[in-house]
Amino acid sequence: MLPAFVLSFAFADLWHQYLPWLAAGIIVVLGLLIYGAHDLFRLSLTRIWAISSVCFSEAIRKRTLWITPLAIIGVIVVTQLSHPDDPQEAIRQATKFCLFASGLLVSVVAIILACTNLPKEIDNRVIFTVVTKPTTRLEIVLGKCLGFARISATIIIIMGIFTYAYLQTRSWTEMSAVHRQLASIPSDSPTRPTLVYYADHGFLTTRRLDAPENLQIYGRLPDGNVRWMQGAQSEYFLVPFTLSEEQKDQLQQVADTTGASAYLMTTLRIQQHTPNATEQREIKELGLGNAAVELKAEELGPVLPTSRPTTQPANALPPAVVSIRLLNQNYRSLNGTLDESAGVRVVLQQPDKPGDSWYGRLTIPAEWLNRMSQVPMFYVQVHAISPATDYGVEAEPEMIFIPTGKQSGIKIGPAMSAQDPGKPAEPELLSSRGARGMILMGKADGKGPIALYHFRNAKISRPSNGTVPLQLQINIEKNGEVDVEKIGESGYAKVGVQVINNKTGESSGLIEVTPELSQTSFLNVPFKSVEGGDFDVVVRSQTQDQWLGLKDDAVSVVVADESFVVNLFKSLLVLWMLSILVVVIGIFCSTFLSWPIAIICTLVILLGHWGVDQLGSALDPGSGRSIATEFRIYDPVSSRTISQTFDTLSHVLRVVSNFLPDLSKFPVSDYIERGLAVPLSSLLQSLGVLACYGLPLLVLSYVIMRNKEVAP
Numbered sequence: 159m160l161p162a163f164v165l166s167f168a169f170a171d172l173w174h175q176y177l178p179w180l181a182a183g184i185i186v187v188l189g190l191l192i193y194g195a196h197d198l199f200r201l202s203l204t205r206i207w208a209i210s211s212v213c214f215s216e217a218i219r220k221r222t223l224w225i226t227p228l229a230i231i232g233v234i235v236v237t238q239l240s241h242p243d244d245p246q247e248a249i250r251q252a253t254k255f256c257l258f259a260s261g262l263l264v265s266v267v268a269i270i271l272a273c274t275n276l277p278k279e280i281d282n283r284v285i286f287t288v289v290t291k292p293t294t295r296l297e298i299v300l301g302k303c304l305g306f307a308r309i310s311a312t313i314i315i316i317m318g319i320f321t322y323a324y325l326q327t328r329s330w331t332e333m334s335a336v337h338r339q340l341a342s343i344p345s346d347s348p349t350r351p352t353l354v355y356y357a358d359h360g361f362l363t364t365r366r367l368d369a370p371e372n373l374q375i376y377g378r379l380p381d382g383n384v385r386w387m388q389g390a391q392s393e394y395f396l397v398p399f400t401l402s403e404e405q406k407d408q409l410q411q412v413a414d415t416t417g418a419s420a421y422l423m424t425t426l427r428i429q430q431h432t433p434n435a436t437e438q439r440e441i442k443e444l445g446l447g448n449a450a451v452e453l454k455a456e457e458l459g460p461v462l463p464t465s466r467p468t469t470q471p472a473n474a475l476p477p478a479v480v481s482i483r484l485l486n487q488n489y490r491s492l493n494g495t496l497d498e499s500a501g502v503r504v505v506l507q508q509p510d511k512p513g514d515s516w517y518g519r520l521t522i523p524a525e526w527l528n529r530m531s532q533v534p535m536f537y538v539q540v541h542a543i544s545p546a547t548d549y550g551v552e553a554e555p556e557m558i559f560i561p562t563g564k565q566s567g568i569k570i571g572p573a574m575s576a577q578d579p580g581k582p583a584e585p586e587l588l589s590s591r592g593a594r595g596m597i598l599m600g601k602a603d604g605k606g607p608i609a610l611y612h613f614r615n616a617k618i619s620r621p622s623n624g625t626v627p628l629q630l631q632i633n634i635e636k637n638g639e640v641d642v643e644k645i646g647e648s649g650y651a652k653v654g655v656q657v658i659n660n661k662t663g664e665s666s667g668l669i670e671v672t673p674e675l676s677q678t679s680f681l682n683v684p685f686k687s688v689e690g691g692d693f694d695v696v697v698r699s700q701t702q703d704q705w706l707g708l709k710d711d712a713v714s715v716v717v718a719d720e721s722f723v724v725n726l727f728k729s730l731l732v733l734w735m736l737s738i739l740v741v742v743i744g745i746f747c748s749t750f751l752s753w754p755i756a757i758i759c760t761l762v763i764l765l766g767h768w769g770v771d772q773l774g775s776a777l778d779p780g781s782g783r784s785i786a787t788e789f790r791i792y793d794p795v796s797s798r799t800i801s802q803t804f805d806t807l808s809h810v811l812r813v814v815s816n817f818l819p820d821l822s823k824f825p826v827s828d829y830i831e832r833g834l835a836v837p838l839s840s841l842l843q844s845l846g847v848l849a850c851y852g853l854p855l856l857v858l859s860y861v862i863m864r865n866k867e868v869a870p
Contacts, residue, residue, distance in 0.1 A: 173502040178817055182854040189857035192865070197294040200655045205293055210675040216270060217309045219762045225267070225318050229259045234324070245332035249361040250831050252328050253321070257729060257827040261318035264310050264737045269307050272744025290443040297857025299856060303741055310737035322723065323736065329361045341455075349672060355680035364720040364835045367629060368618070370611040370695070371577070373710050375589040375596060377548050377607055379696070384427055385587050389478075389547035390440050390642055391592035391599050391607050396485075397555050398583050400535045400573040408568050412559045413527035420527055420537055420559045421519035422482065427550030427867035429504065431477045445475040478506040480549070481541040482520055483768025484530065492529045492536060501541060502827045519558075527559065535573065546588050554582050594707030596631035603633060604654065609706075610699040611713045616691035624684040627716040628695065630655070632673035635705035642755060652699035656692050657687040680716075687716060726834040729826055735844045736824040739852055741766065743819075746855040751863040763818060771822070820850045 161423045190198050233255050240247045291693065337354050343350060376386035387393040401409065412418045433441060481501035484492035504520050524783075530536055538557070543550045561568035572582040589607070598609050618626060632653055653673050657666040666687040671679055687693060695713050699706045747756035767854050791797050823843050831838045 178850055179815065180193060182850050184856050185854035189854075189861050191510070194296060194857075194860060197860075197864075200294055201296060201300075201494045205297045206304060208715050209293070210303075210305035213271075213275065213302055213305025214308045219304075221273070222267060222309065222317070225263060226313060229263045230320050233259045233320075236753045237324075237328070245336055246361060246833070247677060248332055249325065249328060250833070252325055254827055254831040256317070256321040256324065256428065257733070257830070259583070260314060260321070260730070261736070262735055262827055263317065264313045265740055267313060268306060268737045268740040269744050269757055269760055270311055270452065271309065272741045272774065273303075273760055274665065274753040275302060275750050277308075277747065277753040277756065279550045279749075284755050296784045299860045299863060300333065302745060303738070303856065304329040304740040306745075307738050310741065311734055313738070314730050315733050318660075318726065319577045322726060325362060330620060332361060333357070336444070344863065351671070351682060352678075355682070358781065359719060362722040363558040363833065364722050364725040364830075365716050365833050366718040366720060367714040367811050368613065368691075368717050369711050371595070371614045372586075372612050372713075373708065374587045374610050375598065375607055375614070376587055376610055377542075378605075378609065380785055381550070381612075384552050385547045385552040385585075387551065387587060388607050389542040390444070390541070390545040390547065392597055393587065393607060394539050394541040395551050395585040395587050397538045397540075397585050398573040399538065399557060399570055401531070401570065405442060405568070406531045407571060409527060409531040409559060412561050412568065413422070413524070414532060415561045418524050418527065418559065418561050420522040420524060420557065422522060422540070422555050423519060423558055424505065424540070424555035425430050425552040428478045429548040429550070430478070430544075431546055433476070433546040440545040441476045443546070443611045444476075444479075444543065446479060462584060475545060478547050478549070479543040480504055480506065480520065481543050482522060483528055483541070483699045484522075485537040486533050487535050489537070492526065492533070497666040500792075501539075503543065537598075551587065552585060559590040592635040592705065592707050592753075594635055594714065595709035596707070597635055598697070598699055598706040598708055600651075600701045600704040600706065602700065602702040604698065604700055604843070606698055606700075609708050611695040611697070613691065613695065616715055616717065618685075618691055618694070618715060621685055624685050626656070626685050626688050628681045628683055629657070629714045629716055630671060630673070630679040630681060631677075631709070631712045632671075632679070633707035633709075633712075634673060634698070635707040636703075651704050653706065654696075654698045654700050655681060656696040657683045659687050659689060660692045660694060662686070663692045665690070670700070681781055725830050725836055728841060729830045732824050732836070732841065732844045733826045735848045736821070736826065739819060739848050742859075744857050746859045746862075749859050764821065767815045767818040768822070771820075773811075788839045819847055823847045 159474060233252075236255050240248075240251055242251060318619050333356070336353055339348070340353050340357060343353075374385075375393055377386035377391070377393065380386070412420075458671045481503050482503040486492055502521075502523060522538075530739075538555070554572050556572070557570040558567050559570075572585075575583040577582050589598065591597065596609070598607055634651070651673070652670050653719065655666075655669045655671055659665070664684070664686045667685070668684045671681055673679065697706075697708065697713065740760070744756065744760045747759040747763070751759055791800060824847070825836070825840050829840070
């Protein structure tokens with residue numbers, strides 16, 4: 159049986175997800191079936207179409223469509239002024255500019271037409287001519303919505319035809335340049351595989367990709383159940399813990415006990431080698447050169463001891479040191495410090511024999527116990543500190559809290575795995591994050607850390623040419639030492655990629671690629687290495703001191719190609735649904751506001767949810783305390799007042815944003831500009847938002863129209 163707190167969280171998530179739908183259903187039922195049942199039964203599609211035709215003809219008469227040539231000229235000028243180095247990037251930018259111009263144009267036109275039409279008709283009394291006819295208020299609202307939707311569709315069709323024609327022209331131009339480049343570069347050029355992929359598949363293709371299940375950073379390939387971290391390479395392992403309400407109470411009681419202790423029980427395998435010159439320098443910088451290492455397991459303390467210095471030779475092995483931090487569910491520090499890199503160092507006892515496992519306690523400061531008991535979940539992060547040291551993670555760690563004067567305490571195992579709820583979550587081996595993803599440090603000898611992308615159950619069909627393309631988006635965080643003589647005249651840094659089939663053991667061998675900042679590369683690998691869909695992709699930097707930035711989706715496998723025309727149609731369909739939502743909101747606001755205020759109100763409703771999302775963690779509970787600290791308000795009463803006021807406003811904003819449409823559910827250009835197929839789920843998602851917010855606003859517009867004919 160699931161714990162009560164798990165059920166409460168699940169119920170809260172369901173309530174949060176379906177509350178807008180419940181409110182929408184109540185409004186529609188009460189507004190149409192109860193309040194407007196008579197008008198609903200008199201509904202005439204002919205009259206609705208006639209009203210929409212009047213709105214459409216009026217917009218055409220006002221030369222609304224004349225703005226589309228200006229948008230087309232703007233797109234051409236902007237794309238011609240941009241000169242990306244990669245031809246695929248040039249097509250992507252052109253696609254993005256075309257769709258952005260289409261979206262901006264249709265949204266502005268929809269807002270202006272929907273917000274100004276009804277107030278102006280009320281002001282010049284044209285509306286009285288309409289309502290004297292056998293026309294219901296519901297037909298007026300639906301007719302105007304349909305008319306403006308027809309205008310939006312016309313603009314989208316014009317811009318869609320232009321987009322396809324313009325992208326075809328750009329594609330022919332770029333493809334000619336690719337063929338000329340292929341004829342001039344040598345066969346062993348690192349850029350040739352990507353250019354060959356472009357020549358074979360073209361630029362206006364739609365790829366269906368299979369993403370990896372997860373990404374982990376290892377010191378080297380796993381050895382059975384042992385997964386390795388390299389010291390001084392920004393590597394760490396992360397273990398999630400979830401506390402029940404009973405465990406929180408027990409933990410709070412332990413925290414209130416003077417002298418209580420807490421430990422992370424773990425099993426590590428320590429392997430060390432003689433430090434080279436670089437590692438010796440790192441040992442000195444970290445202050446590990448003169449550290450005392452004669453410690454027993456029961457003497458392990460939370461702070462690295464610096465007393466009793468010993469005289470050691472320059473190439474002596476450093477003590478095996480780790481650093482512990484606590485993180486909340488948002489991966490923010492719970493250590494009680496603003497320094498995100500701050501942690502508590504612990505010295506590990508060296509095993510009696512090289513390669514033996516070390517099992518012991520990593521001490522956690524007692525003052526952290528209160529912070530752990532106040533969050534729904536937390537992570538324990540253990541960094542590998544010592545250079546020339548490999549740390550092998552063997553099993554799932556567990557937490558133990560021991561009250562004062564007792565031999566045993568409370569044991570808490572890791573949270574359940576998201577992939578397999580019946581098993582505890584295994585430690586994730588990761589590295590510190592930079593500006594472009596997790597950092598992977600490079601070594602020229604090829605023995606640096608590796609990034610392992612795990613693919614499971616990938617749907618890959620057998621290709622006719624025996625190879626399957628991989629798509630790589632590898633960024634460079636920091637340039638390393640590039641040896642032009644060894645690498646070639648280009649002086650490019652190298653990244654090694656290897657694909658290993660977990661079922662058959664078939665390997666693609668090490669393949670060298672050349673990453674470029676914010677550009678996509680393609681690499682063909684043998685089908686045997688990915689057959690069955692259960693394989694790993696190993697990525698390592700082979701340039702000394704170069705840092706790669708790797709995201710979770712930096713490596714993906716291309717499983718199919720689809721029609722670009724169909725994909726463009728799906729993107730424009732999403733844009734049209736967004737324009738209909740804009741029209742509905744504009745009509746709703748114009749029923750009770752003058753047109754200038756209606757435009758502002760429409761923008762607030764459209765952008766409200768997006769604005770709250772942009773504030774992000776600034777609205778998290780407890781953020782009010784940081785506001786008081788930043789303004790240097792030290793009076794307890796004033797600080798508490800400001801903190802509570804800010805937290806209350808943050809809560810109100812979040813609640814209100816739940817009832818506003820989420821524009822991120824309309825991915826107009828997110829997929830197509832990356833060359834990916836727009837999934838059916840995105841179309842259904844956009845349609846769901848339109849139905850959830852559009853239908854109740856139409857009903858409310860009808861209700862207001864029935865009771866009020868003159869704008870305030």
